[in-house]
Amino acid sequence: MAVGVLPGQVNGWPPKVDLDSDTESASPRIYTPPSPLEAVNKPPSRLVDALTNLGLGATNWVAAGVSVLTAILPSTDGYVSRADFLRLRLQDCPFPTSKIQECVDPLKKYTACRLPLASVISEDTLANLIEQAAGVIQWADLEASVSILDLQRYLVGLTQELRDRLNDAPWLTSHPISRKRVALIRGRPNLTAGGPVYRAARALGLDLVIVDDEGHWLQPDTDDNRMHREAFLATDMTEDSGVVDRIIASITRYPLPIHGVFTLSDNFFVTVARVAEALHLPCNPASAFEISVDKHRSRLLQDAPGQTARVSSVDELNALLSSTSKSSPTPFTPTYPLIVKPTKGWSSECVSKVSSPTDLALAVQKATTRHGSAAVIEPFFDGPEIDANFVLLDGEVLFWEIADEPPCQADAKSASVDDTFSPEALTLPSALPADEQETVRETLRGLLVKAGFRTGVFHVEARVVNSASGYRDVAGQDGVVVDLVPRDAQSLPEEKAACKLIEINARPPGYRVSVPSRHTYGVDYFAVHMLAAVGDLDRLRMAAQPFDHVREGRTRGAQYWSRLVYVPAPKEGVVRWSSGLSPCEELKRRRPDLRERIVVAVDYCVPGDRVGLYTDGARTYVAHLLLCSRVSRRDAIEVGDEVLRAFQVDIEEE
Incomplete structure (x- = not known):
């Protein structure tokens, strides 16, 4: 890629700076500009024409500042895998962009630029690069008073950021792509x-x-x-x-x-x-999906005799628990607390934690009335809950990541059968120790393959028992937050950590849960899912490449720490927008300090919608927001908590 710098009409700034990003020691080469008078009176140059043709001409440059542009020049010929590759990979770039112009169409052949960057010593040769670029980025303008040294530092930092985002993610394939x-x-x-x-x-x-x-x-x-x-x-x-x-x-x-x-x-x-x-x-074979959609059958992928049972009614439960059932070679022996949930269901609907025999029948009744399915009774695994997402190609893990799900209502030791497992937040990347993350990877990949899955995207929910980490209150900048942190030495479990499956979703995570992964790692699960469906395995492999950011405390590839928060309905009633703005937009206007940290904000309701506290046995949400931090995981959690405190939704009681 080549980076060009164009001046506003002040201070005799150089009209362009070229930076060869293929050289590790790359540094800007600054060329002598025309005088301000020449710049004003000079007729349009070929460079200006080239940028104008892309919608990046002089009308986009500030009169008193410095405009920085990057031409993306792949070094090899190839066919375009994805036309919006630049927009996807530049999401939330810390160097703000003014405009991204992508110059390629999907499936079409791109012919690489043959002009050595070292020969770019004039506006005409730079125009050649612009005309052959696969894309051009105009960055947010810099102040005209920026020094040459600060400009050099800016360009070197910008180049490294582009390397992390683009270099390890091939978007051209040597093979023609059929539509x-x-x-x-x-x-x-x-x-x-x-x-x-x-x-x-x-x-x-x-x-x-x-x-x-x-x-x-x-x-x-x-x-x-x-x-x-x-x-x-x-x-x-x-x-x-x-x-x-x-x-x-x-x-x-x-x-x-x-x-x-x-x-x-x-x-x-x-x-x-x-x-x-x-x-x-x-x-993937239908038999694999038959296992994954039946929570009893998927539980049996990783089960011990007598731990799990399936019943279709309370009467069947009573028969199972009767003395005659004890004659079975492996009688079901409930150990409390345990979980009761529909064998067919989603979104934590009608899932109950049962802490005593008196609540078991109530939980079974609730579960069997949902979707007309039976209920599965299984152990409650005490430990950090996680969402693990996998991209597999013939059983090989191309990409995977873990999101930490903090404790919900039903995780409390005092939780009743009425408390829900509805999620409250997700934090990426995971804070689990590296060896436990590897245990998760190997365990869940093995279970996916055991079920019969080979290729595609899989969203798997699990818990890590005997983890060396646990959730507790920790000090933040503005108070106490709950985070996953290492246990004290005296409270470390004696047994080795193990990953226990909750359920397999043989698809990308839902649209709101896929957002943190796409923004944090740069992997679009929906694209991978469709490429698997048409058998385009070459592009599937390309689409599974994450960013290449490296930062202590973060999983390689994560560009920042992120926190997804769900906003529950505070009460029942009818939604009103008293300010004329949606609650998310109102929050961003009222709290500009939070607006800068909000990556995505989605309202679920419009004026006149009726909401309750629960929907189908799960919490009712009115919005979700994704927050980011390049400072620390703790900072991301704190911002998420502050967003929840500051969020206001007007609900009129009926």
Whole structure:
């Protein structure tokens, strides 16, 4: 890449500085500028024309300052894997950008620049670079008073940041990429949830077809909808024995070839796998999904005799606990506390922690009424809860990461059967010791392969028992926060740490939980998921490359520490926006100190919506926000806590 510096019309600043980032000892070479009068009266140059053609011309430069631009020049020919690669990799860059202009189209061939950067000694040769660039970045302008030394330091720091973001993430492949079409079974419920999927498909050059019920919001053939999908195939999605055949019929009637199918809806995993098998499309076996969607069967992947049971009713529970059941070779022997949850379910719905026999029947009743499924009774594993995300290619781990989930209501020793496991926050990267993280990696990868999964994205929930770390109150800058920290020597467990599976979600994490990973590591799970669906394994491997940042205390590849916080509904009633702004926007306007730390903020409600404290047995949330810190993990947690304290949502009681 080449970095150019263009002046405002003051102080005789140099019109350009070139920096060769391929050289470890790279330093700016500053060229003699024209005088201010010459700069004002000089006719447009080829360099100015080249930038103007990209929408980066003189009208974008400050009159009294320094404009810095970077031309991205891949050193080899290749086919473009993803058109918005620069925008994805420059998310939350500490060097603010003014504009990013990407000059490539997905799947098209890019011919590398053959001009040696050392020969760039004039505006014409720099214009040559601009015209051959795969992308050009205009950074936020610097003050005209910046010194030459500070400018050099800025450019060297900028170059290192670009290395961390771009050098280890290939986005050109030597193999031509054929255009493919992928069908999403069950379109997302709204643009907020579906936007990351639709944008990734466009950037990858994938034609997206939606298969869903008549009346879905993406069905009308409007200009807006055509931006998100190529076609909509109205199909009866009733979950009965004929749904597989109906989906197959819709796909086979479509006049253009469909190269892959996928879903993000948990209750359609098995259905879509059967569709893929019938149409001979890439997919993990349906038998693997049958295990993952049944929490009893997935629990048996890592179980000891007598620990786990499955019941369909309270009567069946009573029969299981009766004396006649004790004659079984491996009788079920409940050890409290334990967990009761639906065998089919998601989002911690109707999951209960049971601390005494008197509450067991109540928990089973709650679980069996949800989704009409049976209930699984299993041990409660005491230890830090984690979300682990994996990208696998034929069983090989291409990328993986852990997010720490702090204790929730039901984790308290005094928790009742009415307390929930609804998450309250996530913190990335994990603070677990390195050896325990490796235990998590090997254990969960082994269970995924044991279930039959080989390729794709997997969101796995687990706990680490006998961990050398635990949650406790620790001092922060402005008070006490709860964080995962090493245990005192006298409280270290005697047994070795072990990873205990909670559940397997054979898909990317949900849209709000995928946000921290995409921003923290630069890996887009939705892109990986679609590439797996069409069998594009070359680009799948490329898409799984994280950033290359290295910082003590952070997992390699994490550009910062991040904290995702969920805002629960404070009471029941009707949502109002008394200020005229959404709660997230109102918070950012009222607290500019927090606005600078907020990466993403999403409101779930609009005026007139009715909210309760609980929805389907889980906490009701009104928003989520992602906060970041380049200072420390503790700082990220503190900012998250302050956001929760400062967040205001107006709910009018009915």
